[in-house]
Amino acid sequence: MLQRRRRHVDRHGCGRRLYTSAETALDKVRAAFEITAGQEVQRGEIAAQGTTITTTIDTAHDIILGQVPNSPRGPIQVLFEGDDLFMQFTDVPDAGASSVEPDVWYRVDVASDETGQMFLIRDLVRDRQQGSALLAEFTIDAEEKGTDSVDAVDVTRFSATLDVAAYADALLATFSDSLPTGPGTPSAEEMRRIMIEQTPPSIELWIDDKGRIVREVFAGNDTTTSYDIDFVVPEFDRANAPLAPIA
Numbered sequence: 001m002l003q004r005r006r007r008h009v010d011r012h013g014c015g016r017r018l019y020t021s022a023e024t025a026l027d028k029v030r031a032a033f034e035i036t037a038g039q040e041v042q043r044g045e046i047a048a049q050g051t052t053i054t055t056t057i058d059t060a061h062d063i064i065l066g067q068v069p070n071s072p073r074g075p076i077q078v079l080f081e082g083d084d085l086f087m088q089f090t091d092v093p094d095a096g097a098s099s100v101e102p103d104v105w106y107r108v109d110v111a112s113d114e115t116g117q118m119f120l121i122r123d124l125v126r127d128r129q130q131g132s133a134l135l136a137e138f139t140i141d142a143e144e145k146g147t148d149s150v151d152a153v154d155v156t157r158f159s160a161t162l163d164v165a166a167y168a169d170a171l172l173a174t175f176s177d178s179l180p181t182g183p184g185t186p187s188a189e190e191m192r193r194i195m196i197e198q199t200p201p202s203i204e205l206w207i208d209d210k211g212r213i214v215r216e217v218f219a220g221n222d223t224t225t226s227y228d229i230d231f232v233v234p235e236f237d238r239a240n241a242p243l244a245p246i247a
Contacts, residue, residue, distance in 0.1 A: 026142040026160075041060075088104065104242070151214070155208050164200075203216065
């Protein structure tokens with residue numbers, strides 16, 4: 001059984017006015033980052049390193065649903081509901097010899113090492129508003145590149161430039177509590193150096209007429225985002241979900 005949650009709609013058009021009233025390309029880009037972060041429901045497809053990960057976010061209900069096609073255990077779905085985490089293995093090639101069953105939702109032990117990595121992902125997604133605010137703050141230049149279409153949505157394309165060093169400093173400070181620690185992890189100075197080396201200053205953006213970022217190409221990731229969607233949340237017996245057999 002599936003539970004359908006309605007999308008959030010900006011009925012007052014405040015975000016759109018923020019974007020359309022902006023006079024310069026830089027102001028429009030900054031407004032778009034803020035507007036996009038404020039959308040309660042959005043679905044993003046992130047293409048990176050030869051794979052595509054789909055994440056649907058419902059910030060009002062603190063829910064994140066992710067589809068990961070190439071995990072170490074094959075294709076999986078990951079569902080965060082507040083501080084609860086569930087996993088579903090969607091394709092188990094040799095089900096008879098496996099310790100997991102396909103299409104069963106498992107509860108994940110919050111004390112496991114793998115969970116720690118998953119919760120880091122959740123925290124970074126959950127803090128997207130802060131991350132977008134930083135991009136808005138440290139984007140220092142932008143240029144309008146004309147009109148285009150993304151998935152049948154009319155958009156305006158922009159090329160933006162980021163102050164990478166200032167952005168890296170602010171990002172590390174903002175997410176310091178979520179960063180991994182312990183033996184073998186880089187120091188804050190090393191992480192800053194790596195971020196600056198690996199973060200390009202250019203951001204390509206495709207923005208719709210409501211000021212929402214429909215496509216973003218940045219730091220090796222190509223992200224396409226949909227809005228005005230119905231979020232279908234899996235329905236299952238959460239209280240009796242079996243414990244996921246992962247270490």
